[in-house]
Amino acid sequence: MPSTKTTLYLPDDLRLRLKKAAAERGTTVSALIAEGAELVLARGQMARDKQELTERAARAWEKLRGGLFSHGAVADDVDALVYGVAATGKPARATRRRKK
Numbered sequence: 001m002p003s004t005k006t007t008l009y010l011p012d013d014l015r016l017r018l019k020k021a022a023a024e025r026g027t028t029v030s031a032l033i034a035e036g037a038e039l040v041l042a043r044g045q046m047a048r049d050k051q052e053l054t055e056r057a058a059r060a061w062e063k064l065r066g067g068l069f070s071h072g073a074v075a076d077d078v079d080a081l082v083y084g085v086a087a088t089g090k091p092a093r094a095t096r097r098r099k100k
Contacts (some may be wrong), residue, residue: 016097 010018018029025032 017027018032022029022032
């Protein structure tokens with residue numbers, strides 16, 4: 001991968017810690033800095049992805065709520081379906097199957 005030389009100003013203690021970590025890992029300070037930059041960029045992308053997913057979930061939830069509750073309460077029909085009694089307390093109209 002092509003590289004560009006870049007000058008960085010780092011605090012002395014950070015530069016020393018980077019140099020020690022690079023020696024322990026058998027790599028270069030430049031490689032560690034590049035890895036760190038990739039991690040920072042990935043973290044930013046993850047935050048943007050999380051925000052997008054949160055917004056999409058909120059839109060889906062609103063769409064779902066609109067579909068579930070736009071036709072009246074489901075509970076109004078449960079008594080008729082389960083017990084044969086309408087929500088008004090009157091017997092529900094029974095449906096008959098045709099004999100074949």
